[in-house]
């Protein structure tokens with residue numbers, strides 16, 4: 001019986017486990033001796049140690065088999081932030097998360113750890129060493145973030161110790177690392193097409209970029225510390241590299257590390273923001289005729305030109321969090337993992 005309990009308690013499900021963060025979660029959980037189910041709409045990799053359940057998280061019937069005998073569910077599924085599909089964000093991030101909560105309760109999963117985002121408090125203006133006590137953004141920077149707020153509120157509200165159901169949310173920021181489909185590929189694509197000529201703002205704005213393995217470490221610590229009467233119950237936690245860095249210094253390290261030139265000119269933040277805003281209006285008007293995905297969106301300009309870094313003191317205090325990979329090492333490992341994006345030297 002004791003062995004059975006121990007094994008059951010090390011079984012978990014990663015919802016969104018085929019994604020960038022999800023795959024890293026699976027790898028670290030397996031290394032730590034967990035038995036891992038993946039629930040996703042697609043099969044993102046092959047691993048005989050993992051049991052895959054393919055389905056849409058908006059369906060409770062699809063979720064239930066993946067949650068049987070599981071002690072913790074990690075929910076890190078979301079449509080890509082760059083998608084323009086408002087209905088999809090609402091359906092998956094908000095309605096789907098409600099379904100995940102119901103399914104966990106019905107399957108008797110006692111712990112739910114949500115991957116939220118530090119951007120739930122970001123309104124496009126400076127945040128310096130922001131704590132979790134900042135209010136949710138009244139004007140979120142985009143619709144993705146609006147639904148991340150709805151999702152986080154729903155998960156934290158569902159915490160119900162009297163019925164043996166414990167929830168917590170991890171708020172990472174700017175996740176990067178091997179196999180990331182967003183940050184490095186978008187940056188290099190912009191550089192390749194000659195769009196990385198301008199630095200937005202004066203280049204002094206500090207931002208958090210968080211190595212994926214540190215994000216995973218924060219999630220696993222959260223799951224292990226989440227229990228009755230723990231301070232994690234119903235609360236959100238920033239997980240960062242704890243080394244805020246000037247946005248353009250970070251971008252420049254990636255660009256030079258992959259043999260691309262760094263931006264030569266500066267453009268004032270407000271000018272870049274209004275240009276991106278104007279461009280998005282023009283594209284909206286043209287959208288019945290042509291679909292163009294701009295590189296410079298108001299959201300990206302806001303992220304590139306403002307301070308937004310967060311304190312992870314609460315995670316240090318309540319779950320003993322400490323980044324396991326430094327920013328220097330993280331950048332090095334990331335650069336090594338993208339040989340196909342490296343520009344051949346002339």
Ligand SMILES: NC(=O)C1=CN([C@@H]2O[C@H](COP(=O)(O)OP(=O)(O)OC[C@H]3O[C@@H](n4cnc5c(N)ncnc54)[C@H](O)[C@@H]3O)[C@@H](O)[C@H]2O)C=CC1
Pocket residue numbers: 015016017018019020021022039040041042044055056057058075076077078079080092096115116117118148171172173174175176181182
């Ligand atoms: N990448 C970043 O910088 C940050 C990401 N986050 C959050 O981290 C989480 C993971 O993000 P990434 O790994 O970067 O994204 P990703 O796009 O690589 O992975 C998301 C996964 O969710 C799955 N998925 C989407 N809709 C689904 C549905 N209806 N049913 C089942 N599975 C579905 C996708 O197939 C994909 O495998 C997301 O919740 C995201 O909001 C938070 C802060 C920063």
Ligand SMILES: CC(C)CCC[C@@H](C)[C@H]1CC[C@H]2C3=C(CC[C@]12C)[C@@]1(C)CCC(=O)C[C@@H]1CC3
Pocket residue numbers: 081116117118119173174175182183186187190295296300301303304
């Ligand atoms: C073209 C350049 C101006 C910028 C290229 C890099 C950007 C693609 C990334 C810089 C900060 C990133 C970021 C996210 C996505 C990729 C960036 C915009 C998120 C929006 C991903 C989802 C979140 O929850 C918040 C992230 C903030 C930082």
